[in-house]
Amino acid sequence: MAxxxxxxxxxxxxxxxxxxxxxxxxxxxxxxxxxxxxxNYVRLFQDRLFWLAMWNTIFIGVIAHIPILGGAMVLxxxxxxxxxxxxxxxxxxxxxxxxxxxxxxxxxxxxxxxVRFGLINWVLxxxxxxxxxxxxxxxxxxxxxxIILFIWRWLGWNMIIYLAGLQGIxxxxxxxxxxDGANLRQIFFKITLPLMQPIILFTLVLSTVGxxxxxxxxxxxxxxxxxxxxAGLTITMYLYDRGFRFAHLGYxxxxxxxxxxxxxxxxxxxxxxxxxxxxxx
Amino acid sequence: MIPSETTQLIETARRDVxxxxxxxRWKLLASExxxxxxxxxxxxxxxxxxxWMFILATQSTNQIFSWPPQxxxxxxxxxxxxxxxxxxxxxxxxxxxxxxxVTHTALALLFCSMGGYAFAMYRFPGRDWxxxxxxxxxxxxxxxxxVPWFILISKWLQWINRFxxxxxxxxxxxFGIFWMRQYIQESVPxxxxxxxxxxxxxxxxxxxxxxxxxxxxxxxxxGIMIFINNWNAFLGPLLVMQDKSMYxxxxxxxxxxxxxxxxxxxxVLMLGTAMATLPMLIxxxxxxxxxxxxxxxxxxxx
Numbered sequence: 415m416a417x418x419x420x421x422x423x424x425x426x427x428x429x430x431x432x433x434x435x436x437x438x439x440x441x442x443x444x445x446x447x448x449x450x451x452x453x454n455y456v457r458l459f460q461d462r463l464f465w466l467a468m469w470n471t472i473f474i475g476v477i478a479h480i481p482i483l484g485g486a487m488v489l490x491x492x493x494x495x496x497x498x499x500x501x502x503x504x505x506x507x508x509x510x511x512x513x514x515x516x517x518x519x520x521x522x523x524x525x526x527x528x529v530r531f532g533l534i535n536w537v538l539x540x541x542x543x544x545x546x547x548x549x550x551x552x553x554x555x556x557x558x559x560x561i562i563l564f565i566w567r568w569l570g571w572n573m574i575i576y577l578a579g580l581q582g583i584x585x586x587x588x589x590x591x592x593x594d595g596a597n598l599r600q601i602f603f604k605i606t607l608p609l610m611q612p613i614i615l616f617t618l619v620l621s622t623v624g625x626x627x628x629x630x631x632x633x634x635x636x637x638x639x640x641x642x643x644x645a646g647l648t649i650t651m652y653l654y655d656r657g658f659r660f661a662h663l664g665y666x667x668x669x670x671x672x673x674x675x676x677x678x679x680x681x682x683x684x685x686x687x688x689x690x691x692x693x694x695x
Numbered sequence: 696m697i698p699s700e701t702t703q704l705i706e707t708a709r710r711d712v713x714x715x716x717x718x719x720r721w722k723l724l725a726s727e728x729x730x731x732x733x734x735x736x737x738x739x740x741x742x743x744x745x746x747w748m749f750i751l752a753t754q755s756t757n758q759i760f761s762w763p764p765q766x767x768x769x770x771x772x773x774x775x776x777x778x779x780x781x782x783x784x785x786x787x788x789x790x791x792x793x794x795x796x797v798t799h800t801a802l803a804l805l806f807c808s809m810g811g812y813a814f815a816m817y818r819f820p821g822r823d824w825x826x827x828x829x830x831x832x833x834x835x836x837x838x839x840x841x842v843p844w845f846i847l848i849s850k851w852l853q854w855i856n857r858f859x860x861x862x863x864x865x866x867x868x869x870f871g872i873f874w875m876r877q878y879i880q881e882s883v884p885x886x887x888x889x890x891x892x893x894x895x896x897x898x899x900x901x902x903x904x905x906x907x908x909x910x911x912x913x914x915x916x917x918g919i920m921i922f923i924n925n926w927n928a929f930l931g932p933l934l935v936m937q938d939k940s941m942y943x944x945x946x947x948x949x950x951x952x953x954x955x956x957x958x959x960x961x962x963v964l965m966l967g968t969a970m971a972t973l974p975m976l977i978x979x980x981x982x983x984x985x986x987x988x989x990x991x992x993x994x995x996x997x
Contacts (some may be wrong), residue, residue: 419825421863422867422869425863425867427832428840429840429841429847433841443846502983503738505983506979509987510741510979511741511744513975513979515927515929517945517948518968518972521949521951522745523744525747525964525965531761533764536763566740633929634952650838657842657845658845658934663842667843671839673836673838674835677836678835681834
């Protein structure tokens with residue numbers, strides 16, 4: 415137990431606190447750190463690339479999670495309905511992407527996204543559509559590429575969680591509602607969603623952390639700088655770039671703290687908004 | 696004798712019910728078709744990239760760059776394999792990943808179960824305060840402390856290119872201990888422990904002989920989650936491993952894409968990816984339920 419506390423203190427708690435201290439210093443890891451007060455934060459807020467990375471990260475996170483969470487809920491509702499057989503098969507099939515590493519997924523998709531010989535462009539051309547220049551142009555296809563990959567990887571995971579939640583709902587509730595003449599839509603919005611509220615909250619909080627710290631996928635798809643016009647530069651990539659390639663450690667720490675503040679803020683907002691009215695059954 | 700009017704009424708009502716139930720059956724069938732259709736398309740989309748990965752792994756560059764694409768296996772598997780081994784020491788990286796994953800998971804399970812047990816069953820000074828700190832750090836993503844974490848490992852501990860860097864940090868995770876505490880509180884009766892104490896058992900004996908066996912399902916679920924996260928981790932190993940022979944699989948794979956000398960060969964890349972992914976896929980298909988339970992841990996108690 416004591417060993418646990420020591421380990422946790424060293425690798426869990428210490429970096430978080432020391433990071434805070436560092437964010438007020440200028441440090442390149444060789445000469446001693448220099449106190450610069452709020453300077454890092456001031457520079458950060460004037461840094462165009464920081465804002466761009468922040469925008470990219472939020473854009474990718476929000477746009478990807480609408481279909482992820484919405485689709486997961488609809489699919490879970492469908493699989494849970496009596497009309498579907500082979501439930502076990504579907505559950506496994508949708509869960510497959512979760513088991514693979516983000517690196518493997520990114521590499522597989524990088525071949526699917528091939529501009530001249532990629533499978534997706536072949537499908538588009540066969541259908542008579544123009545092929546997509548995924549990485550070129552003004553970089554306008556970079557974010558969609560990352561978003562598609564993200565949806566593919568995470569939809570199944572959220573679906574399984576929602577499904578488990580749906581299966582925990584007492585079927586008598588549905589029967590009573592059906593007898594009272596409620597239609598499918600009313601059942602979904604008036605019974606299912608309110609009862610699923612705590613589980614939706616759980617997925618929202620985890621999704622926020624996942625989306626704000628996205629690194630592996632864009633890093634492997636478009637490289638350290640985020641590709642054309644930095645369209646794929648996320649905040650964690652920028653942090654990695656400043657902190658570990660240029661050794662601006664204080665600056666990177668300040669950035670880490672701003673990101674964490676955003677995550678905590680959004681999570682608290684989620685909890686306030688979705689955890690507010692608990693409907694007990 | 697029932698008047699004919701009434702019989703007629705009953706007859707109409709029956710027909711009505713029959714028609715309605717027929718309509719209902721049609722409706723059910725229609726929704727069955729639509730639902731299954733949607734699900735089939737989704738299942739196809741989610742499984743197809745894996746098929747494609749295996750297909751490309753067997754093709755030569757010429758076959759991959761043919762138009763239209765070939766959907767059947769090619770004949771270049773052996774050459775791809777040999778090419779891959781000239782870029783990365785695949786089996787060494789594979790062994791690294793297995794070793795790091797297994798030791799890290801074992802250590803983490805030990806720490807999390809003992810820590811969770813202490814929080815659940817003992818009263819000690821500062822317990823509640825400590826637990827509050829633990830909960831607070833769960834809210835903060837690990838990336839918040841990534842800079843000091845790296846300094847700690849590289850400068851102070853000198854763990855660059857050493858397995859310790861991937862095994863020890865994170866073994867005392869806040870989430871693991873929190874989850875274990877909840878599990879122990881619910882599933883281990885404290886009367887059992889009192890009885891054992893009266894019989895004169897040492898605290899360690901109690902933990903390993905009585906508590907640990909009760910935790911088997913928790914070990915399985917949490918263990919799978921920790922192992923997969925460790926197996927898939929990229930940024931951490933990327934930072935601390937700077938020698939090819941020390942890379943774990945994800946970092947080694949990223950090298951296949953970025954080899955400056957040859958550009959990248961999609962066949963070789965997909966072969967490496969397939970070989971790194973296959974073991975996980977097989978274990979998943981064998982133990983699907985356990986995997987899902989492990990990877991969605993916390994969802995239904997959160």
